[in-house]
Amino acid sequence: MKLVRDxxxxxxxxxxxxxxxxxxxxxxxxxxxxxxxxxxPLLKSALAPxxxxxxxxxYRIYVPGLLVILLMLGSFFAGFSLLAELREGVIExxxxxxxxxxALLFGRALSEVVTLLGQAVVITLVAIPLGLxxxxxxxxxxxxxxxxxxxxxxxxSYAVALSVKNPAALGPLINVVQQPLSxxxxxxxxxxxxxxxxxxxxxxxxxxWATNGTRDLFDGNIxxxxxxxGFSLMAVLFALTTWWAITRFNHQLR
Amino acid sequence: MIExxxxxxxxxxxxxxxxxxxxxxxxxxxxxxxFGFLGPNGAGKTTTLRxxxxxxxxDAGEATIAGVDVFRDPGGVRKxxxxxxxxxxxxxxxxxxxxxxxxxxxYGSGKAEARERTDAVIEAFELTEFADRQCRTxxxxxxxxxxxxxxxxxxxxxxxxxxxxxxxxxxxRARLWDEVRRLRDEERMTVFLTTHYLDEADALxxxxxxxxHGEIVAEGTPLELKRDIAGDVVTLGVNGSAAAAADLLxxxxxxxxxxxxxxxxxxxxxxxxVAIPQILRVLDxxxxxxxxxxxxxxxxxxxxxxxxxxxxxxx
Ligand SMILES: Nc1ncnc2c1ncn2[C@@H]1O[C@H](COP(=O)(O)OP(=O)(O)O)[C@@H](O)[C@H]1O
Ligand SMILES: [Mg+2]
Numbered sequence: 332m333k334l335v336r337d338x339x340x341x342x343x344x345x346x347x348x349x350x351x352x353x354x355x356x357x358x359x360x361x362x363x364x365x366x367x368x369x370x371x372p373l374l375k376s377a378l379a380p381x382x383x384x385x386x387x388x389x390y391r392i393y394v395p396g397l398l399v400i401l402l403m404l405g406s407f408f409a410g411f412s413l414l415a416e417l418r419e420g421v422i423e424x425x426x427x428x429x430x431x432x433x434a435l436l437f438g439r440a441l442s443e444v445v446t447l448l449g450q451a452v453v454i455t456l457v458a459i460p461l462g463l464x465x466x467x468x469x470x471x472x473x474x475x476x477x478x479x480x481x482x483x484x485x486x487x488s489y490a491v492a493l494s495v496k497n498p499a500a501l502g503p504l505i506n507v508v509q510q511p512l513s514x515x516x517x518x519x520x521x522x523x524x525x526x527x528x529x530x531x532x533x534x535x536x537x538x539x540w541a542t543n544g545t546r547d548l549f550d551g552n553i554x555x556x557x558x559x560x561g562f563s564l565m566a567v568l569f570a571l572t573t574w575w576a577i578t579r580f581n582h583q584l585r
Numbered sequence: 586m587i588e589x590x591x592x593x594x595x596x597x598x599x600x601x602x603x604x605x606x607x608x609x610x611x612x613x614x615x616x617x618x619x620f621g622f623l624g625p626n627g628a629g630k631t632t633t634l635r636x637x638x639x640x641x642x643x644d645a646g647e648a649t650i651a652g653v654d655v656f657r658d659p660g661g662v663r664k665x666x667x668x669x670x671x672x673x674x675x676x677x678x679x680x681x682x683x684x685x686x687x688x689x690x691x692y693g694s695g696k697a698e699a700r701e702r703t704d705a706v707i708e709a710f711e712l713t714e715f716a717d718r719q720c721r722t723x724x725x726x727x728x729x730x731x732x733x734x735x736x737x738x739x740x741x742x743x744x745x746x747x748x749x750x751x752x753x754x755x756x757x758r759a760r761l762w763d764e765v766r767r768l769r770d771e772e773r774m775t776v777f778l779t780t781h782y783l784d785e786a787d788a789l790x791x792x793x794x795x796x797x798h799g800e801i802v803a804e805g806t807p808l809e810l811k812r813d814i815a816g817d818v819v820t821l822g823v824n825g826s827a828a829a830a831a832d833l834l835x836x837x838x839x840x841x842x843x844x845x846x847x848x849x850x851x852x853x854x855x856x857x858x859v860a861i862p863q864i865l866r867v868l869d870x871x872x873x874x875x876x877x878x879x880x881x882x883x884x885x886x887x888x889x890x891x892x893x894x895x896x897x898x899x900x
Contacts, residue, residue: 337691340687340690340691344679344687347683348676348678351679351719352678419672419674420670420672420675421676423670423674424668424674424688424735427638427639428663428688428692428739429664429691429692429693430691583640
């Protein structure tokens with residue numbers, strides 16, 4: 332109970348900071364919408380080999396990928412705000428209170444992910460007049476999967492940030508990790524277009540499975556094997572990365 | 586109120602080296618006092634404070650605060666302690682009121698109680714004028730008062746302040762001293778503050794421990810510390826009759842040591858308030874005229890110098 336309450340407190344506080352930094356929100360929404368609109372003319376022809384004959388087909392393949400990349404990449408940057416808050420002393424101020432240590436990290440991760448999910452919802456709404464068709468049940472489930480993806484990304488980012496402690500070192504490190512992960516997740520285009528060896532390599536990338544799951548859900552295919560595979564992989568991964576981040580966080584005790 | 590035995594902490598530094606930041610600190614702080622932890626930069630003050638507030642674990646040692654074991658029951662200690670870090674800890678984009686309500690809630694208060702406590706400290710620390718502005722717009726002194734208000738929002742028994750007046754102008758500094766005294770006198774709080782300012786330790790603190798290189802080198806009230814070292818120095822302006830005066834006073838039991846300088850006759854005594862009437866009695870009727878008497882009390886800098894061989898501002 333205390334854990335839920337503490338997480339909620341931290342979450343609300345972080346959301347207040349998000350609202351007070353409107354520039355971050357504006358950029359966060361403008362960028363993916365620009366992608367959505369700029370790529371539209373390319374999409375239909377590029378995805379034709381996959382049987383995409385209409386814009387609706389193209390968007391059904393493209394939008395889930397875009398959302399996965401939004402949640403994954405966006406949450407990878409969570410570590411920067413954590414380092415900034417460590418420097419400000421805000422986190423130390425919280426650590427001398429009896430607040431749950433887990434809540435200090437998890438409440439923060441949640442606020443990052445909810446902000447990104449807000450952007451995902453806007454993108455979905457913008458894509459509908461462009462031809463995207465999706466039913467509400469699977470869509471909501473897809474959002475849950477996206478939240479899990481974001482939580483994994485944020486906790487990894489926290490763990491790495493707390494290990495290197497230096498924002499200048501964090502940027503390049505995130506890039507090194509993020510590029511192969513996003514290229515090999517079939518995020519922007521499905522790997523069905525890729526040569527067989529690349530698909531084999533991609534299969535060790537958990538985000539590849541999460542992307543497949545999200546696509547299945549956008550197809551309305553709740554029973555699809557991609558769905559349970561994506562969910563279970565992300566859940567296991569989330570448990571591991573949270574444990575890692577908490578360990579690094581408590582390491583400051585030494 | 587605060588007791589520690591043999592606190593030790595070292596940090597890894599460079600390749601295979603370590604810094605022994607705190608090397609066996611014993612403290613005994615009574616309830617309701619302003620306790621000063623005086624030492625130069627790098628002496629281990631912040632490290633000791635972070636150990637006592639459960640922010641870091643020591644390598645060795647024991648500590649209890651208000652009867653609670655710091656290392657066995659960190660949760661219990663967090664409830665009875667407030668801590669204000671040297672750099673403070675507010676976010677620029679939120680207001681003092683929002684920070685105070687959050688802090689009260691982090692300590693477990695419900696919404697209504699948190700708001701009540703916030704109103705109370707805003708009034709007590711006179712923050713009303715700016716409490717609803719974003720913290721980034723505050724002056725240094727205003728921010729410091731907010732930091733301290735955050736540290737006492739849950740009515741702790743013990744308040745830890747790390748270098749509370751660094752970077753403040755003299756006016757804000759005096760005001761902050763008054764706030765600290767008010768916390769002791771009205772809220773019955775025990776205040777444990779670190780400082781590297783001698784005048785601050787001297788003027789504000791009831792008791793002082795001097796720390797250098799992670800070890801306590803002296804402990805006592807500022808007065809005791811200074812008296813232990815040198816006692817007081819009484820300078821008599823005795824024109825030409827210094828030798829005669831020296832003869833008269835030399836044998837007195839209250840004069841520890843005696844020196845002539847061009848300012849006059851220097852008498853080293855334990856306590857000037859006792860010695861001066863006796864000096865006057867001895868000189869009275871001796872025919873020696875003196876044209877002035879000056880009293881010099883040793884400073885805490887003299888204490889630090891005697892204990893460590895250095896002046897505090899040189900370290
Ligand atoms: N996290 C840390 N890692 C390595 N060395 C540290 C750390 N914290 C403090 N030190 C070192 O320990 C010593 C004592 O530091 P500190 O307690 O901050 O001193 P003070 O507060 O008295 O200025 C210094 O030599 C400092 O460099
Ligand atoms: Mg310090």
